[in-house]
Amino acid sequence: RPEEMKIHFRGARNVGVEREKLLGVIAHGAHYAGWPNSMAALRVLDEVWPENAS
Incomplete structure (x- = not known):
């Protein structure tokens, strides 16, 4: 579901x-969806919105 997360x-x-x-x-969602799914979400967030971007 990474494509949906990007949107x-x-x-x-x-x-x-x-x-x-x-x-x-x-x-917070990691406790419901599981840590592997949350780590995937973090990777997508870093791709779409890098830490050093404003």
Whole structure:
């Protein structure tokens, strides 16, 4: 589902959600979706929205 995550992460960025907020959501979701899925989400987030990007 990485392609869907890319769409949602870009949309969140476009409406002003902070990257740190998404990191928190991913960490919280890890307890429900599992850590492997959350690690995949982190990789997608880093691809779409690198840490050093504004």
